[in-house]
Amino acid sequence: MRHGIHTIDTGFGRPSFDAAYLVVERGRGAFIDSGTAHSLPRFLEAMEKADLEPKDIDWVILTHVHLDHAGGAGALMRELPNAMLAVHPRGARHMIDPSVLIAGAAAVYGGEDIVRRDYGDIFPVPEDRVIEADDGFVVDLAGRALLCLDTPGHARHHIAVHDERASAFFTGDIFGLSYRELDSPGGPFIIPTTSPVQFEPDAAHASIDRLLRYEPEAMYLTHFGRVTEVKRLASDLHQTIDAMVAIGRRHASAPDREQRIAFDFIDLYVDRAHRQCVTLTTAEIVKILEVDIRLNAQGVVVWLDRGAR
Template sequence: MHGIHTIDTGFARPSFDAAYLVAERGRGAFVDSGTAHSLPRFLDAIAAASLQPKDIDWVILTHVHLDHSAGAGQLMRHLPNAKLAVHPRGAPHMIDPSALIAGAAAVYGGEDIVRRDYGDIVPVPKDRVVEADDGFVVDLAGRALLCLDTPGHARHHIAIHDERANAFFTGDVFGLSYRELDSPGGLFIIPTTSPVQFDPDAAHASIERLMRYEPEAMYLTHYGRVTDVARLARDLHELIDAMVAIGKRHVSAPDREQRIAFDFIDLYADRAHRQGVTLNTAEIVKVLEVDIRLNAQGVVVWLDRNSR
């Protein structure tokens, strides 16, 4: 649809982590790069769109969390004419990814684990990196892709408005919605507050900013194209507030991260069941297990940051 091709990056499990190829008049732009392990899938996507690597003009990163950016350096080596567009806060980490690697190693237990999960993360040459400030427009063969600064999930986050499709590539600022949790009541969505830069006020503001464009669809990194965006935006606002309230309730508990995670399970399962999701709570947790843990960690980091 509209020349937009969804790429399952293969990270973690099927239909978990998406990137996109936008094709326009024989030229192409990727939105996000997946991990270094994802490279064959991106090269296959180029061929499936009847393009060649030399026809790709841009790789645009919504943000530099490794599930969406770790493959950028490897991918750029195969795209001789492409530039990399990234938030100004993220640009230094693409030119020198050592801090990203060290940070991920500290969270996940070592550089060997980072390499196992994300592959060999290599730098992007400085002269190929373009800082996508708020309002920066990527010109893809006359097709305007507008980059908007959208903090809340991360301070190095942009969302990309595709005027042709009247849609946004939202990165993680418009939450996550997995197809396993679709129901006759519609799509189920939750915010993603993963550490370390969650900011609820900024998240609310970014969602509202996207909605002022009255988009017909959102292309989520987790996972795929979604519609009914006005209702999904309302759900996200409600859930952000509910998650913050849970965090504040447990702010002084010695085991607060665990308590927050348990309350998130109750919150998400209740919302899902009221919407018509037929999976039981254990099955819902299986789908959301990683996100529940990361969301609890992100809220704890936010609580600590705001208690100083």
């Protein structure tokens, strides 16, 4: 635990797959992302370990409204009598009325029953407890400034949260995925996430560069945890985004393009991992990344269908 930042494994997917964070300052707390509704006991446990009570939480800040980050927000807010929820202006309405969010997730994942199974019951957040975090909005946590920056590329409703005290960002998904199982003597391994439906490579490049201008010492990723070597990881992300875009364009007209893109993503990620000195076998790497490979292929296909530039 550094600078009062507690990492919460939300329990979604598998261990060390999906993180949220509790930031504590002078006896007050802010959650960054909410996990799923199934995650609620873990958030209550995190408060207890930090010697906080529900009344001591002032904020829930959502990096974006994809359900692994925000599906549990309504359930969590019911437990926090004094908290306000900060979210990108494009995401606020989906927290107040999550019906469209649920329908969109059902279309991606295969039905509302699957959404309920994986994410739990998704409750609305009362409108008077939702704050639209415009670009430059500052959350005041007991005098500790948490700066919200508009960071599209993964989603148009995405913010990253800068914590000057920690010289770090809470990056949601804009700074990619870096699972600890893929750490190696060469350092952390990272890939972008382009999951449906708002991947925009130019915007992703710009958002990554914007974060670097703050010269952060660390990034707190949702998938998963704290990473350093920020400049090297940003370079890796830029290169991999470009390679993924090239793969998508190459298969744009193929009738089975999603499958072809996914197969080429496997080759791309495994090759980059082995060059990063990851010692796992191809099969082991694919098993760790299999969900992201599928979602990244879907995201690139949606981008192609929107008239990719």
